[in-house]
Amino acid sequence: MASQNPLANNNADFRLENLFSTKGKTALISGGGSGIGLYIAQALAVNGARVYIFSRTPEKVNRVAETFSQDADGKIIALQGDVSSKESIKSLVEEYSKHEDRLDILVNNAGIAGSTVNFGAKTADELSDNLFNGDSFENWENVMRTNVASAFFVSAAFIPLLNKSSETQKDWSATILNITSISGSLKVSQHHPAYNCSKSSANLLTKELANELALNGFKIRVNAIAPGVFHSEMTTGSSAPNQKSKIENDKYKSLPSGRPGEDRDMAQAALFLILDQYVNAQSVIVDGGE
Known part of the structure; x- marks a missing residue:
């Protein structure tokens, strides 16, 4: 009898359905009612995950759950929560724990653009007035609270459930995915410096969380996607009835x-x-090479 080749590989491991399957996984996504959060929720559910999405507006997440659970191997479930409130985050953990005893995938996607300021000026006095009177501490606080601090506190609140995911599944590490922005890597303000600074901070938070979790011996990975311009409510201001958006111009043909x-x-x-x-x-x- 011929001996088995010790160098033989298991080809099945390289099939796309095994490389990218989320079958049986659990996920939680903030801001899952439209745009990028919806796209990720759909991708995970289609490939077999139970995906919990939440936002402050239940109508959006309910519509997404009803629409995009159809024909999916997994399921999308709508919850309600406010990432900018510690009390709401604690309630979210309690509500999620009624359904699941672990969390495999956490996506911190919720974010706001904040107000814009005018950097165009012909004199120093004009520029000073544009920046000083055209922006506010409240805007900066709201943007940083939603785009950075929320990712920190939501991640912190779910560490026990994420850790249980890693402890109970062989060859799996729970994961946190932060949605930041290409704006966090640019030297131009794009007329919303608070937003750009918040996304730069979110990228740094990603590295810090990954490092601190590893130093403490927890098998939880943390990464970020920094998107350019995507079809979303943030870029178009609205959504279609299925909660997806469409940018209607030729600006990006280059x-x-x-x-x-x-x-x-x-x-x-x-x-x-x-x-x-x-x-x-x-x-x-x-x-896209922007």
């Missing part, structure tokens, strides 16, 4: 992609960072 980012582009990036167990503390730019 990109190598020839278009803004689409739902499948985000799905591919998210599945890679969530499922590749050897990627940690990275912020991956997905911007």
Whole structure:
């Protein structure tokens, strides 16, 4: 009898359905009622995950859960929560724990753009007035609270459930995915400096969380996607009845992609960072070469 080749590989491990399957996984996504949060929720549910999405507006997440659970191997479940409130985050943990005893995937996606300021000026006095009187401490506080602090506190609150995910599943590390922005890596303000600074901070928070969790011996990976322009409520101001959006202009034809980012582009990036167990503390730019 011929001996088994010790160098033979298991080809089944390299099939796409095994490389990118989220079958049986649990996920929680903030801001899952539209845009990028919806795209990631759909990608995970289609590939077999039970995906809990939440926002402050139940109508949106309820609509997404009803629409995109159809024909999916997994399921999307709507919850309600406010990422800017500690009390709401604690209630969210309690509500989620009624359904699941572990959390495999946490996506911190909720964010706001905040107000814009005018950097165009012909004199120093004019520029000073534009910046000083055209912005406010309240705007900066709201943007930083929603775009940075919320990712910190939501992640902190779910560490026990994330840790249980890693402890109870062989060859799996629970993962946190933060949605930041290409704006956090630019030297131009784009007329919303608070937003850009918040996204830069979110990228740094990603590295710090990944490092501190590892130093404490917890097998929880933390990565970020820094998107460019995608079809979303933030870029268009509204959504279609299915909660997806569409940018209607030719501004982005000069990109190598020839278009803004689409739902499948985000799905591919998210599945890679969530499922590749050897990627940690990275912020991956997905911007079409902008």
